Amino acid sequence: MYKFQISIIVIFVKNVYSQGIIGNPCTLESSNSPGVCKLLTQCKEIRDQVVFSQKLPQPCGFEGTHAIVCCPKTRRPGYMSxxxxxxxxxxxxEKQLCGHNIVKRIVGGKRAGRTEFPHMAILGFPMEDSDNYMWLRGGSLISEQYILTAAFGLLHIYIGRPQVVLLGVTYLNDTDHRQEIKIEKYISHPEYNNTSYYHDIGLIKLEKPIEMSSYVRPxxxxxxxxxxxxxxxxxxxxxxxxxxxxxxxxxxxxxxxxxxxxxxxxxxxxxxxxxxxxxxxxxxxxxxxxxxxxxxxxxxxxxxxxxxxxxxxxxxxxxxxxxxxxxxxxxxxxxxxxxxxxxxxxxxxxxxxx
Incomplete structure (x- = not known):
């Protein structure tokens, strides 16, 4: 790690001929998109690029011994994901709880492993004259508090909107590791309407964050x-x-x-x-x-x-x-x-x- 950091500093010294000023505009050569000169310590996206992709940042200059880099003005789509x-x-x-067993060959489906799909969610719709739910429509946990699903699934023509999301189980009646969380907000894509099949994507915000475990994970x-x-x-x-x-x-x-x-x-x-x-x-x-x-x-x-x-x-x-x-x-x-x-x-x- 230290060798890598030193090599970056050497490259900066060789290629930067004038000290950049923090806040000056710059253009990211990789995408031809606008950026702004910031201290490397203040630009998380570029730091992540250095650490995880081992791509050298685009330099603006130095402030003392601190590198100033061209930081994206707005984050790149996909960066947060x-x-x-x-x-x-x-x-x-906990690798022993991973449970991946792909079947190279739901119709004819195989039972999923207990911790194989910890992001899997199902939406609960209210039953008339009952405190129970009808478990319809699927979804995927993508953060501590959001479910990705189809916009179509956010409203049932006869029974209305789902009220809860069930996580942490593969058998619907299982009580171990079960997390049943109420829904706070429904978000359909702004271009979706129920007269077409386009933009059929939606998000659900949970009332509270999930409890992370091997059984529930985005x-x-x-x-x-x-x-x-x-x-x-x-x-x-x-x-x-x-x-x-x-x-x-x-x-x-x-x-x-x-x-x-x-x-x-x-x-x-x-x-x-x-x-x-x-x-x-x-x-x-x-x-x-x-x-x-x-x-x-x-x-x-x-x-x-x-x-x-x-x-x-x-x-x-x-x-x-x-x-x-x-x-x-x-x-x-x-x-x-x-x-x-x-x-x-x-x-x-x-x-x-x-």
């Missing part, structure tokens, strides 16, 4: 358009056949990512998709008659294994389950998370609070 991912990874020390968010694998993992308590009962056990299934052209062809002339499937905001997945998504998993995560850090116990959420046709039939359509990263971060981790 990546920073928080590293933070949440630190909670995966997932990471995929911040880039490209997905480095051909298969994704779907999880949910959905129906195991068309029109059938929902599973009380959390199920998982591994599906193929469908090519955009194939998916778009499957959804031509759909009234609620006037512009067809849009590759930048949708991801399509498909299984077969034995393994696929089904009713009841709307809002749940489309995820891949997280490989950017040393932890093997994390998932990256690449999509939110939105809609499809029959179970095991045409491709299912999911909302691409990377398209909405800035919107998510501005709500979950407001810039003025960092």
């Amino acid at each position: 990546e920073s928080k991912c590293r933070e949440y990874t630190s909670h995966t020390k 997932a990471c968010l995929n911040t880039y358009f490209n997905i480095p694998v051909a298969k994704v993992v779907i999880t949910g308590w959905g129906q195991t056949e068309w029109g059938g009962d929902s599973s009380e056990d959390l199920l998982k299934v591994t599906l193929d990512i469908t090519e955009y052209e194939v998916c778009n062809k499957s959804y031509q002339s759909i009234r609620m998709l006037k512009r067809g499937i849009i590759n930048s905001m949708h991801i399509c997945t498909q299984g077969n008659e034995l393994e696929d998504t089904c009713q009841g998993v709307t809002g749940g995560p489309v995820q891949i294994y997280h490989n950017n850090d040393k932890s093997s116990c994390m998932y990256d959420i690449v999509g939110v389950i939105s809609f499809g046709k029959a179970c095991g039939g045409a491709p299912s359509v999911n909302i691409r998370v990377s398209h909405y990263i800035k919107w998510i971060e501005d709500i979950v981790w407001p810039e003025n609070n960092q």
